Amino acid sequence: MSANRPKSGDFRGRYAPEAGSVAAPGSADPADSRSHNSTVPRRASLMQEPVLVLNATYEPINVTAVRRAMVLLLKGVAQAEEMHSAEVHSAAHAHKVPSVIRLLAYRHIPQQSRALSRKNILLRDRNTCQFCGRIFPSSELTLDHVVPRSRGGRSSWENLVACCYRCNNSKGDRTPEEAGFQLARRPRPFTLHTSRQLMRLIGHRDERWRKYLFY
Numbered sequence: 001m002s003a004n005r006p007k008s009g010d011f012r013g014r015y016a017p018e019a020g021s022v023a024a025p026g027s028a029d030p031a032d033s034r035s036h037n038s039t040v041p042r043r044a045s046l047m048q049e050p051v052l053v054l055n056a057t058y059e060p061i062n063v064t065a066v067r068r069a070m071v072l073l074l075k076g077v078a079q080a081e082e083m084h085s086a087e088v089h090s091a092a093h094a095h096k097v098p099s100v101i102r103l104l105a106y107r108h109i110p111q112q113s114r115a116l117s118r119k120n121i122l123l124r125d126r127n128t129c130q131f132c133g134r135i136f137p138s139s140e141l142t143l144d145h146v147v148p149r150s151r152g153g154r155s156s157w158e159n160l161v162a163c164c165y166r167c168n169n170s171k172g173d174r175t176p177e178e179a180g181f182q183l184a185r186r187p188r189p190f191t192l193h194t195s196r197q198l199m200r201l202i203g204h205r206d207e208r209w210r211k212y213l214f215y
């Protein structure tokens, strides 16, 4: 990873498990225990809670975990804009935990900052098989070349989609038309627009994110 894009690295690393819980709301997610002073989540899970990262201009650009956000605050790279009601306790102190942080220096975000990877394709497609429309855990999805590689199909954002094994098997080495399949959506590159839609999905869990995401 190049040195000038640490943010997108964070994004990839931390975002995916959250996206899984977005895609499958039924799953038991420790981050979903709405912790308004009633029960303080265990420290480990609290440190993994998503934190919205704003650019210096208040533009939402990223989601990271509490642990990483607190490092950015300690380094003086960011300041807290919204706090969680929960706290983490060290031996001597209780520390307030951020829910939204803002970078103090403006960071230029390239239009397309996502690497083409299995994780990012599943994230873009929200763990939904693009042929049968069902949501699966990441482990039960594969990537399908819409136009098969044997037919000159490339490994690109526009030609790779999330696909369950069953659909992948029955499609085989055919195009969707030949197999009688229809794509749920036309595959597109992962842009900041896509990221923002995902942030909004996650943001529905945290009221403190709303004013930054729903404008």
Ligand SMILES: [Zn+2]
Binding pocket: 129, 130, 131, 132, 133, 134, 163, 164, 165, 166, 167, 168
């Ligand atoms: Zn399927």
